[in-house]
Amino acid sequence: MPLHPDIAQILAGLPAPPPGPLDPVAMRAAEEAQVLPLEERLPLHSVEDTTARTPAREVPVRIYTPVEADTYGLLIYFHGGAFFLGSLETHDHVARSLAKETGLKVVSVGYRLAPEHAFPAGLKDCYAAVRWAAENGGTLAWDGTTLAVAGDSSGGTFVAAVAGMAHDDGFDRITHQVMFYPSLDLDFDVDRYASLRENAVGYGLETAGLKPFNAFYLGSGADPADPLVSPIKRADLTGLPPALIVTAEYDPMRDEGELYGRRLKGAGVDATVSRYPGAGHGFVQHFSWIPEYHRVFEETAAFLKGES
Template sequence: MALHPKVAQFIASLPPAPPGPLNPDAMRAADESHVAPLEQRMPVHAVHDQTVPTTAGDVPVRVYKPTAAESHPVLVYFHGGAFFLGSLNTHDHVARALANATQCAVVSVGYRLAPEHAFPAGLNDSFAVVEWIEKTGRDPASGIGWDGQTLAVAGDSSGGNFAAAVAAMALDAGLNCITHQVLYYPSLDLDFDVERYESLTSNAVGNGLETAALKPFNAFYIDSGADPADPRVSPIKRNTLSGLPPALIVTAQCDPLRDEGELYGHKLKQAGVSATVHRYESAAHGFVQYFSWLPEFEGVFAETANFIRNTKR
């Protein structure tokens, strides 16, 4: 099946990338310029920003409450952006959709970005927020109102990398609070040898994210000290996956990263971990962020809700 015509039309309308090296500040400003005004965003019962005091330092988060209830299941969300882009604002609409669909309190994490902050700063921020919720989130004064039962981690692209890595870090630390991991077209292997996965070749060009862009986009993270051989950087390289929480892995047919996500799901199943892998046909990398309004893709949030509600660790 070919790339969805609406997606193809959008990609064709994009201007060519400017010559020269990537400019993080300019790219971040461009992303922020496309954030919808508050009055145009999906309504959620309550949204507030707060700073979480963690073992990694103070971490900004944005909390989305779907109802007025005192406690909720919690979903901790890590935005994508190749480890150097993205913010609480650029992915605000994704967090809102997740809160309404899952009826979880969504905690979106404003982790530190490369290259200004060397590895593992952003990952440590992400893990520390989960650790803090496990210790403090049930206290009404925390601002979270965790029900003490369901605590999912979720992320798209590089945020999916963080979600998988945080789930593994929690397991290694004896922190058994994470009940689900939701990975949207995750970047799980930062070794970009094009021979490693067929999708790196078959989806190399013409679908938005291109294989040739993977190295320069991720260079800010890798050059800050993130070793692709380290399973904290490439979660698919972890020696044993047994004991990890159940996973929903959403992939896109026309994504260069498709095969590594699907292989990770296969490896989880081999390790005895419940894993659901769903490939969205005609979809490209980034569709949850940019194209979830299309009828063919809008079910991704309901699928996430069903997974969290009906899958037990």
């Protein structure tokens, strides 16, 4: 199907980006300016900012409790933003919707960003937050069952990398991994995947923008050949948690996500790949108010409950 008309209309009205190199400070400020005021956000039983005190450092987290209950399953969420954008605030609405639709307590991680913090600072924060959640289950009222990790775009990169790190460390508490249009191969050779050419221009995120957007991360020491940076390069995918990989029809990174899903299946991992027609990269963050795309939260809930 063509690009969803509501998305196409909004993209057509966006101003051209300013000339010159990307300015992380200005871009972050512009994103924060779009955040809804508190009174307009989806209400939940409670939303609390706190700190995950890990052996490495104190990591800011925001905990979303959907309803009052004695115990909960947990979902640890990593926001997207090409490793240099995004925050607890810019993705607050995503975390709220995940909590509401899944019924899980969501822990959103305020990990360190490039270029101020070199690789693997952000990844280490995400992994540390997952370990912290498991080790502090009593404080979080964890029921000891579901411990899922989820993320969008570069947050999906961290999901795949954290799942691999946990497996290699013998930490087997992660039960599910959910990746929304993940960036899994940071080698941006346009001939590697057909979607890099098919969806190169006109759908929001453009192929030519991948290198400059990810330059802050790669310039901080992240090597695209490293499986922790490009999880699709991990040689052995056996033993990883069941996965839901959501892709978008008009995303330049569509094909790498779908290839990763096929590779997981080939390694014996229970993996579901779900392509959303008419959508482009970032639709969970920017366009989940459209009913057919809000369904992604319901699909995630069904996956986590074993119903998909």
